[in-house]
Amino acid sequence: MPFESIIITGTSCAGKSTIAKKLCDIVTNSGVSFDQVTAVTTRERRADDSNYEYISNEDFDKLLRGKKLLVDSIYRGKKYGIKQAEYNRVIRKKKVPVLVITPASAIELLSKGKEKYMCIFLDAQDETLVDRWVERLGTEPNNKAKKGFLKQHKADREYQDKAHYILN
Numbered sequence: 331m332p333f334e335s336i337i338i339t340g341t342s343c344a345g346k347s348t349i350a351k352k353l354c355d356i357v358t359n360s361g362v363s364f365d366q367v368t369a370v371t372t373r374e375r376r377a378d379d380s381n382y383e384y385i386s387n388e389d390f391d392k393l394l395r396g397k398k399l400l401v402d403s404i405y406r407g408k409k410y411g412i413k414q415a416e417y418n419r420v421i422r423k424k425k426v427p428v429l430v431i432t433p434a435s436a437i438e439l440l441s442k443g444k445e446k447y448m449c450i451f452l453d454a455q456d457e458t459l460v461d462r463w464v465e466r467l468g469t470e471p472n473n474k475a476k477k478g479f480l481k482q483h484k485a486d487r488e489y490q491d492k493a494h495y496i497l498n
Contacts, residue, residue, distance in 0.1 A: 332445070333426075333445070333446065333447060333448040334421075334426070334427070334446045334447070335417075335426060335427040335428070335429060335446060335447050335448070336353070336364065336426060336427070336428045336429070336447070336448050336449075336450065337429045337431060337436045337439060337440075337447050337448065337449040337450065337493075338350050338353075338428060338429065338430050338431075338450050338452065339430070339431055339432065339433045339435070339436040339449065339450070339451055339452070339489070339493065340433065340450075340451045340452030340453050340486065340490075340497075341452070341453050341454070341459055341482075341483045341486045341487065342406070342459065342463065342479065342482065342483065342486075343454070343458075343459045343460075343462035343463045343466065344452040344453050344454050344459065345452055345454070346430045346452050347380075347381065347430055349450075349452060350366045350381070350428050350430050351366070351380075353366075353428055354366050354428060362426060363425050363426070364425060364426045364427075364428050365420045365423060365425040365426070365427060365428065366381050366427075366428045366429075366430065367412055367416050367417050367420050367427045367428065367429050368381055368382065368383055368413075368416050369381065369382050369383070369410060369411065369412055369429075369430065369431070370382070370383045370384075370385050370390065370393065370399075370409075370410070370411050370412070370413060371383075371384060371385070371408060371409065371410045371411075372384075372385060372386065372387050372390050372408050372409040372410075373408035373409075373410075376466065381430065387409065390402075390409045390411065393411065393413065394411070398413055398414055398415065399411040399412060399413060399414065400412045400413065400414045400417050400439075401429075401431060401435040401438055401439055402435070403431070403432045403434045403435045403438075405432045405434075405482075406478075406482055410431070410432055410435070412429060412431065412435075417429075429447075432486075433451070433485075433486045433488075433489035433490070434489065436449050436451075436489065436492070436493070437489050437492050440492060448494050448495075449492070449493040449494050449495070450493060450494065450495045450496075450497060451489070451490040451493035451495070451496045451497070452497050453483075453486075453487065453490065453496065453497070453498050454498060455498075456480055456483065459479075459483060460476065460479065460480070463479060
C-alpha cells in the first residue's frame with residue numbers, strides 16, 4: 331500500500347464515522363487491515379459516537395502546549411485533535427491508521443506529506459445532511475442554527491479539491 335494512513339474527512343453528517351467503521355471491518359487479500367485512531371474532542375458526547383475521548387478544554391490545551399497532538403482544529407466551536415501517541419499505537423500494531431478529521435486538519439496533514447496520507451472527502455446534498463442532523467439532534471433546529479450548519483458545509487467544501495477522492 332503506497333500510503334501509510336487514510337484520512338476520512340468531509341461535511342458534518344456525511345457518514346465519515348460510518349465509513350471508517352466499515353473500513354476497519356475489512357482485511358484485504360494481502361492481509362492489510364485498518365484501525366481507526368481515537369480522536370480527542372471537547373464537544374458533548376453523542377449516542378452515535380464510539381471513537382472519541384472526551385476531554386475538557388483545559389486538558390485539550392495541555393495536550394496542545396505539550397505538542398502531543400498530530401493535528402488539531404476547532405470545528406463549530408469545539409476542539410478536535412488526534413494524539414500522536416494514538417497514531418503511533420496503530421502503526422505499532424502494523425495496521426493502517428484511519429483518521430476521521432476535519433477538512434482543515436486534513437489539509438494540514440496533506441501539506442506535511444501528501445505521499446503519506448490518502449484523503450477521502452465525503453459529502454451529500456444539503457437536504458440530506460440537514461435531515462441527518464435533525465435526526466441526530468432529535469429536534470428541529472432554529473433557523474440561525476440551520477444557517478450556521480449550512481455555512482460550515484460551504485466552508486468545508488472549499489477543501490474538497492485537495493482530497494485524493496471525493497465521494498458524494
